Every structure is written in structure tokens, then in C-alpha cells.
Amino acid sequence: MQVQEVVSFLKQTPPFDDLAPHVLESVCRDLSVVYLASGEHLLPEPQLLLIRSGLFALNTEQQRLTHLQSGDFYGYQLLLTGLADPDTILCEEDGLVYFLPQESFDKLRHQYKNFDLFFQRLFSRRLHLYQSNKQQSTSTLKVADLVTRRKVSIACSNTVQQAALLMTEQRVSCLLIEQDEQLVGILTDRDLRSRVVAKSLPASTTVSEVMTKTPQRIESDRFAFEAIQQMSQYNIHHLPVEQDGKAIGVLTTTDLIRSQQEHPVYLISHIHRQHHSEGLNAITPQVQQLAMQLAEQQIPSYEVSSVLTSIMDALAQSWLQIAEQQLGPAPCVYSWLGFGSQARRDMLPSADQDNALLLEKEPLGAVADYFSAVADIVCNGLASSGQALCEGHIMASNPELRLSLKGWSNRFAKWLHTPDPQALLSSSIFFDMRLIYGSKALFNVLQQDVLARCKNNELFLYQLAKNATERQPPLGFFKHFLLEQDGRQRKGLDLKKRGISLITDLVRVYALSAGIHAVNTRERLALLQQQAVLTQRQQQNLQGAFDVLAHLRWQLQAEDLKRGRHLSNLLDPSQLNLLQRHQLKDAFAVIIDEQQVLRQRFCREI
Amino acid sequence: MLNWLRKPVAVHQRVLDYEDGHSVDKQCLASKASYLVLDFETTGLDAKKHHIVSAGWVKISGSRIQLHSAVYQLVKSPASVGQSAVIHGLHNSQLQQGIELEELLSLLLQELKGSVLVSHHSALELNFLKHSCQNSFGRSPAFKAVDTLKLELYKMQLKGGPVAQNALSLPACLARYHLPEVTEHHALSDAFGCAQLLLAQLKTRGASCTLAELFQQSR
Numbered sequence: 001m002q003v004q005e006v007v008s009f010l011k012q013t014p015p016f017d018d019l020a021p022h023v024l025e026s027v028c029r030d031l032s033v034v035y036l037a038s039g040e041h042l043l044p045e046p047q048l049l050l051i052r053s054g055l056f057a058l059n060t061e062q063q064r065l066t067h068l069q070s071g072d073f074y075g076y077q078l079l080l081t082g083l084a085d086p087d088t089i090l091c092e093e094d095g096l097v098y099f100l101p102q103e104s105f106d107k108l109r110h111q112y113k114n115f116d117l118f119f120q121r122l123f124s125r126r127l128h129l130y131q132s133n134k135q136q137s138t139s140t141l142k143v144a145d146l147v148t149r150r151k152v153s154i155a156c157s158n159t160v161q162q163a164a165l166l167m168t169e170q171r172v173s174c175l176l177i178e179q180d181e182q183l184v185g186i187l188t189d190r191d192l193r194s195r196v197v198a199k200s201l202p203a204s205t206t207v208s209e210v211m212t213k214t215p216q217r218i219e220s221d222r223f224a225f226e227a228i229q230q231m232s233q234y235n236i237h238h239l240p241v242e243q244d245g246k247a248i249g250v251l252t253t254t255d256l257i258r259s260q261q262e263h264p265v266y267l268i269s270h271i272h273r274q275h276h277s278e279g280l281n282a283i284t285p286q287v288q289q290l291a292m293q294l295a296e297q298q299i300p301s302y303e304v305s306s307v308l309t310s311i312m313d314a315l316a317q318s319w320l321q322i323a324e325q326q327l328g329p330a331p332c333v334y335s336w337l338g339f340g341s342q343a344r345r346d347m348l349p350s351a352d353q354d355n356a357l358l359l360e361k362e363p364l365g366a367v368a369d370y371f372s373a374v375a376d377i378v379c380n381g382l383a384s385s386g387q388a389l390c391e392g393h394i395m396a397s398n399p400e401l402r403l404s405l406k407g408w409s410n411r412f413a414k415w416l417h418t419p420d421p422q423a424l425l426s427s428s429i430f431f432d433m434r435l436i437y438g439s440k441a442l443f444n445v446l447q448q449d450v451l452a453r454c455k456n457n458e459l460f461l462y463q464l465a466k467n468a469t470e471r472q473p474p475l476g477f478f479k480h481f482l483l484e485q486d487g488r489q490r491k492g493l494d495l496k497k498r499g500i501s502l503i504t505d506l507v508r509v510y511a512l513s514a515g516i517h518a519v520n521t522r523e524r525l526a527l528l529q530q531q532a533v534l535t536q537r538q539q540q541n542l543q544g545a546f547d548v549l550a551h552l553r554w555q556l557q558a559e560d561l562k563r564g565r566h567l568s569n570l571l572d573p574s575q576l577n578l579l580q581r582h583q584l585k586d587a588f589a590v591i592i593d594e595q596q597v598l599r600q601r602f603c604r605e606i
Numbered sequence: 607m608l609n610w611l612r613k614p615v616a617v618h619q620r621v622l623d624y625e626d627g628h629s630v631d632k633q634c635l636a637s638k639a640s641y642l643v644l645d646f647e648t649t650g651l652d653a654k655k656h657h658i659v660s661a662g663w664v665k666i667s668g669s670r671i672q673l674h675s676a677v678y679q680l681v682k683s684p685a686s687v688g689q690s691a692v693i694h695g696l697h698n699s700q701l702q703q704g705i706e707l708e709e710l711l712s713l714l715l716q717e718l719k720g721s722v723l724v725s726h727h728s729a730l731e732l733n734f735l736k737h738s739c740q741n742s743f744g745r746s747p748a749f750k751a752v753d754t755l756k757l758e759l760y761k762m763q764l765k766g767g768p769v770a771q772n773a774l775s776l777p778a779c780l781a782r783y784h785l786p787e788v789t790e791h792h793a794l795s796d797a798f799g800c801a802q803l804l805l806a807q808l809k810t811r812g813a814s815c816t817l818a819e820l821f822q823q824s825r
Contacts, residue, residue, distance in 0.1 A: 004794075
């Protein structure tokens with residue numbers, strides 16, 4: 001029996017929180033407890049120090065490094081490297097410190113990989129890359145949880161009639177076609193209808209002639225949302241599931257819908273089925289409900305944002321179709337563009353509209369009138385579906401943003417060649433753009449044009465980099481959080497302005513300098529690393545920091561949604577657990593480092 | 607079956623062993639001494655009528671609480687715990703899992719050798735120890751304890767002014783030193799809380815404070 005007070009403290013302190021109860025008890029047994037009064041120094045010794053209470057200042061040669069408080073560690077540096085730091089620890093408020101001997105520390109590191117990883121990360125100040133086991137194993141549904149393990153299969157040499165009989169007998173809408181125990185195709189109800197009956201093929205036709213060959217498939221240990229993505233991407237309703245290279249069953253859209261009534265697949269297809277504005281008006285609560293569900297399932301935040309963006313894309317597409325129905329066919333080819341977070345597939349429930357129109361012809365006369373009407377229908381429509389109008393009027397309803405190719409090209413040229421910092425700041429959102437609806441060819445021409453103008457344009461990149469590093473993360477000199485107030489007089493950390501946006505700004509500079517088409521921040525980072533613009537370490541650090549910040553922001557907004565509050569980007573750091581606090585500090589530290597690297601690369605005096 | 611015949615001789619030896627091996631240098635610096643911080647949960651306050659139901663202790667050496675020394679034992683009670691279960695939360699059925707009182711005392715005497723006994727409101731622990739030893743072993747060694755409650759009272763009286771009711775309870779003392787709360791009325795948690803309190807109290811007494819002074823202030 002160990003002291004419950006100590007055990008329960010360890011239980012909520014990462015990385016101990018991942019250890020099994022009996023391991024915790026034995027860790028507890030190895031601890032000794034020291035009380036320090038303010039003014040006393042903690043002398044270094046080869047033990048892991050865990051602060052239980054009080055406040056301690058970590059100093060090195062007269063300089064304050066940071067404060068240690070409840071849940072913070074010290075001494076792992078010495079234990080990991082054998083090298084003593086010249087640091088001193090001064091107790092500023094009386095407190096208790098737990099000491100764990102080197103022996104026990106080493107044993108835990110050997111036995112528990114995640115425990116070792118935690119301290120390695122802490123040591124290299126890369127804690128934002130650490131994931132607790134709990135986070136990894138949360139309730140996220142796996143394909144294996146949803147699929148019915150019932151394999152109904154037939155060989156490809158059988159006839160379609162035999163296949164139809166088997167399907168009727170087994171009451172399934174899809175057959176797996178196997179050869180030598182390998183999945184070689186699938187055959188669905190619909191295939192029989194459209195490929196056999198409609199084409200008047202005889203009942204003796206072999207299955208191999210009409211089946212879908214080498215179908216899409218998924219491993220049973222993948223996440224359900226990955227299956228959803230795969231199915232919507234290829235527009236299929238049956239997905240064979242494999243385990244160790246062998247088919248074990250078929251996942252159907254019905255399985256997915258049954259598991260979650262509000263699932264994106266369901267919602268996106270619901271949106272596409274709406275041909276009247278009333279149906280789309282009612283969609284907001286469902287979108288919010290979905291956002292909350294996804295957030296609660298602990299799906300990685302970039303996936304949640306991506307799903308939400310797909311829904312918002314679908315909404316815009318549906319409204320455009322409604323506009324075309326009402327106004328008749330368009331007088332020329334056009335593209336509907338999304339900017340900013342929608343372009344980056346980075347949206348949150350609180351995202352407002354950022355869109356524009358790219359037209360094949362100059363917006364004059366009847367052409368101007370038609371697209372003005374389209375823009376009004378779509379922008380107001382989106383607003384009624386729950387996507388707020390843009391306060392800065394970055395919307396297609398603004399005539400300045402309904403331009404021909406030439407018009408847009410000139411607009412970009414102006415930003416690029418006379419980079420007035422203020423003008424550039426407000427235009428940086430346009431440099432993340434994506435086609436939402438309409439002509440891909442038209443959009444490609446514009447994108448090529450813009451990228452070609454950006455690359456090697458040193459003055460422009462200089463100004464862009466300067467803007468990107470103007471604002472800093474809210475991390476003080478002593479590694480403490482700097483709180484600021486929002487318009488509602490709440491104090492906190494602005495995760496967007498002083499976190500996520502700083503990373504997207506920074507990555508954008510590199511992406512434009514390298515002529516990269518991708519706009520999604522993760523994709524940009526991956527490509528930048530592939531092209532050796534960024535090192536792998538830089539890419540990992542930035543992505544890790546981005547994920548930590550994005551995840552915290554999702555949690556924040558999900559909580560706001562749940563409580564029916566105004567959606568905010570302002571985080572109260574006292575709401576964070578210890579791991580999150582460490583991770584957030586590291587994420588901010590990565591941004592500070594990378595801003596410096598960016599400045600060195602692009603802001604040398606020209 | 608004939609164990610009871612051997613009892614008086616064998617157990618008396620425990621007491622002799624203890625008296626033989628136990629010595630504490632009163633001039634030792636308080637910060638360097640070894641302590642055993644003890645807490646009993648009992649069925650009542652009267653050592654003659656009531657029983658020990660559980661015991662918890664933890665040792666301090668070199669001014670550090672050594673958690674490997676932490677012990678928690680339930681004790682088989684010869685009578686029902688009655689209404690006292692409301693306070694310590696232990697029921698008769700649980701206590702049947704416990705060890706015999708005699709076994710507990712042997713263990714405790716063994717552990718206590720060379721350490722200073724400490725508890726919060728030590729009169730209770732001392733009384734129960736004395737009575738239990740007398741009943742089990744025929745005689746009790748002379749126990750002496752440092753009392754964290756008395757140490758606290760001493761400091762408060764030095765400062766002057768009235769001492770509020772409840773100001774000397776363990777939770778109140780812990781709070782005064784900004785120490786974490788402990789689960790009240792759990793013998794090991796209380797012992798651990800008391801040990802933390804002692805460490806804090808030692809800090810306020812300066813480096814030159816000796817055991818003799820602590821005993822003095824515990825009277």
C-alpha cells in the first residue's frame with residue numbers, strides 16, 4: 001500500500017499517467033520527498049526531480065532561465081547525458097519536491113518506450129512531438145469495429161446467374177471475387193443491373209467479365225474516418241476490408257451511417273441532394289453537431305478541419321447550382337475560388353467566407369450582371385447556411401473580386417511588384433487559393449501565373465517574410481505565457497493570431513519561394529521537405545507545433561459549441577493539463593526559432 | 607495449539623530487544639535525525655476500552671521522507687468497530703483481513719529502533735502503544751514522541767494571541783504551510799501528512815535545532 005496522495009499526483013502527471021497502477025505503486029515506493037523553504041537552493045544530484053508544490057527559479061550564471069512549478073521536471077538532463085548543467089535552483093515559494101533515483105528512472109526508460117520518449121523530447125525541447133498513449137488509443141473507431149465479419153465470396157469463373165443467386169440467398173448487396181484466396185474484384189447489385197441486365201448480357205456471362213477489377217480496399221486496423229475518405233473520394237459504397245492480406249468482409253456506407261447518423265458522408269451527400277435553398281438553410285445545426293462529434297472522437301484536428309472544409313465546399317457547390325438553376329446557364333466559363341482557411345482545408349466552425357469569382361470574360365454588361373446576381377445568391381446563401389459573411393468583404397459579392405484572368409493577374413502583379421507592407425498584409429490571404437467550383441483550366445492558368453511571379457521575386461519575399469515574423473508567439477523571456485485581452489475583455493492566449501497563423505504565414509513564404517502549388521499547410525511542409533527547402537527536422541517541428549495548436553483550438557471551439565458560447569480563439573492556459581502546457585510552450589518555441597531562420601533566409605538586407 | 611504457553615517469554619523478548627537496541631542521541635541535530643512518523647486509527651479515544659484498527663507509518667532520514675519505508679496495516683479487532691467505522695471507513699469484514707495486534711507491535715518495535723517516534727497529537731498513539739504492549743507483552747517500553755501538534759502550538763504561543771479552535775488539526779496545519787491536503791482518517795495518509803508537516807516545521811526552527819529542543823517543545 002502506498003500513500004494515495006502521491007500515487008494520485010503521479011497519475012495525473014505525464015508521462016507517469018501512462019503507467020499501469022501496479023507500476024505507479026512501485027515508482028511511488030522509490031521516491032523520497034523533500035521540503036524546501038524559500039531562499040534555499042536545491043543542489044544537483046543524479047536523481048529525477050519532480051516538483052510537487054511551490055515555485056522554483058532555474059538560473060544559470062546569474063540569468064533566469066525559467067520557473068519550475070507543480071508537475072515540472074528537472075535533473076533528467078544529467079540522467080540522460082551524464083553531464084551536469086551549471087544551473088542552480090532557488091526555491092522562491094516553499095514547496096515539496098519528489099526525488100526519483102537514477103536506477104528507477106533508467107529502469108522505467110528501458111521498460112516503457114513512451115516514458116523514455118517523453119524525457120528525450122523534453123530534453124530536446126521537442127515535446128510537441130510527444131503523444132501520450134492515452135491520446136493514441138482513444139475511442140476513435142477503427143474499420144474493424146464497424147465491419148461485419150462475414151465474407152460472402154465467389155470465384156471469377158462462376159456465372160453472373162450463380163452470383164445473383166448467392167447474393168439473394170445470402171441477402172448481400174455485394175460479392176467479393178476471389179482467386180487463390182486473393183481478392184481480385186467485387187460485384188455489386190448495381191453492377192448486375194447496369195453491366196449485365198441493361199446491356200442484355202446472357203446469364204451465362206462469367207463474373208470476371210463484369211466485376212470491378214482490383215477494387216479499392218482497406219486494412220481492418222485503419223480508422224473509420226479513413227474509410228470514409230476513401231469511399232467519398234472514389235465515390236464507392238462498398239469497401240472490401242482486409243486483414244493480413246486476406247479479405248474478411250465488406251464495409252458499406254450503411255455500416256458507417258448506422259454507426260454515426262451525422263457522419264460526413266451522410267451530410268455531404270445530403271447537401272448534394274438539396275436543390276432548394278430551404279434544405280440548405282436548415283443545415284447549420286447539423287454541421288455544428290458534426291463538428292462537435294468529430295472533435296469529441298479525438299480524430300486528428302487536421303482530419304476534422306478537412307472534413308469540415310469538404311462540407312463547406314459542398315455547400316458552396318450546391319448554392320452555385322441553385323444560382324445556375326435560377327439564373328440560367330452562365331454566359332461564360334468561370335471558377336469559384338476559395339481563399340484562406342477554406343483554400344488550406346483548414347476550416348473551423350467559426351470560419352467566415354473568403355471567396356471570389358474568376359471569369360473567362362471581362363465583367364462588363366450582361367456578364368457583370370449575371371455574376372453579380374450569382375455572387376449575391378451564393379454569398380447570402382452561405383450566410384443563411386451558417387457561414388458568416390466576411391467582415392473584410394473578401395467575397396465574390398464585392399465587385400472588386402469578380403475579375404477576369406487579366407484582371408486577377410494585374411491585381412496580383414500590383415501586390416507583387418510594389419509590396420507596400422500594409423497592402424501586402426491584407427492581401428496575403430489571396431496567396432492561399434483553391435478552386436471550389438467551375439473551370440479547373442481557368443484556375444490553373446491563374447495559379448501558374450501567380451506562382452511564376454512569386455518565385456525569385458526577392459523584394460516580395462523579403463516583405464512577405466518580414467510580415468510573417470512581425471508578430472511573435474506569446475511566450476515571454478522566462479518561458480512564461482503572455483496573456484492578452486480580446487474584444488470581450490477575456491484574457492488568454494490567442495491560438496490563431498499568435499500561433500497557427502504564424503505557422504501558416506511562415507510556411508507560405510517558403511511555398512511561394514519554391515513555386516509549390518499545394519496550399520494545405522501539411523502538404524506544403526511535406527513538399528518543402530521533399531524539395532530540400534526545409535530539413536526533415538524543421539518539417540517535423542513545424543508540423544508537430546501546428547498539430548498541437550490546431551488540436552487545442554479545436555478543443556476550445558468544441559467546448560464553446562457545447563456550451564453555446566461565442567466561438568473563440570482565446571485559450572485560458574490555466575485550463576491546460578501539464579502535458580498540454582509543456583507542449584504548447586514547445587510549439588511556441590518552435591515558432592520563435594523558425595521565425596528567426598526565416599528572417600535569416602529572406603530578410604538579409606537587399 | 608500450545609502457542610499461548612510460549613507467548614509471555616517470546617514476546618517479552620521483543621520488549622527487551624527494543625530497549626536494548628533503541629537509543630537516540632538527544633543532542634543530534636533535528637535535521638540529521640531519523641524519525642518514524644506514526645498514525646493509528648482506533649475505535650475510540652480511550653486506550654483502555656478501545657482498539658487499534660489500522661496503523662500507518664513512514665520514515666524520515668536526512669530530512670527526506672523515504673516512501674519505501676511506508677507501511678500500512680489493518681489490525682484484527684477483538685470487538686466490533688461499531689460507530690467508529692463512520693470516521694475511519696473500515697468495517698469488520700475488512701479488518702478480518704488484518705494482522706494480529708501482537709504482530710503489528712513486533713513489527714513496529716523492530717522498525718522503531720534508532721528512530722524518533724513522531725505523530726500529530728501523540729498522546730493518543732503513546733497511550734494505545736503503551737496499553738497494547740502491556741496487554742500483549744506483559745510490559746511496555748517507555749516511549750517518547752515528538753508531537754507535531756505541540757510543535758505547532760509552541761510556535762503559535764511564541765507569536766502570542768489566541769489559538770483558534772481547530773487551528774491545530776492536521777489539515778489546518780498542512781494548509782498553513784501550503785502543503786497538499788491528505789485523505790483524512792486514513793492512517794498512512796495521515797502519517798504522510800504529519801511527516802510533511804514535520805519537515806516544514808524543522809525549516810522554521812533553523813539548522814542548529816536539536817532533538818532535545820523538539821522533545822522539550824512536544825511536552
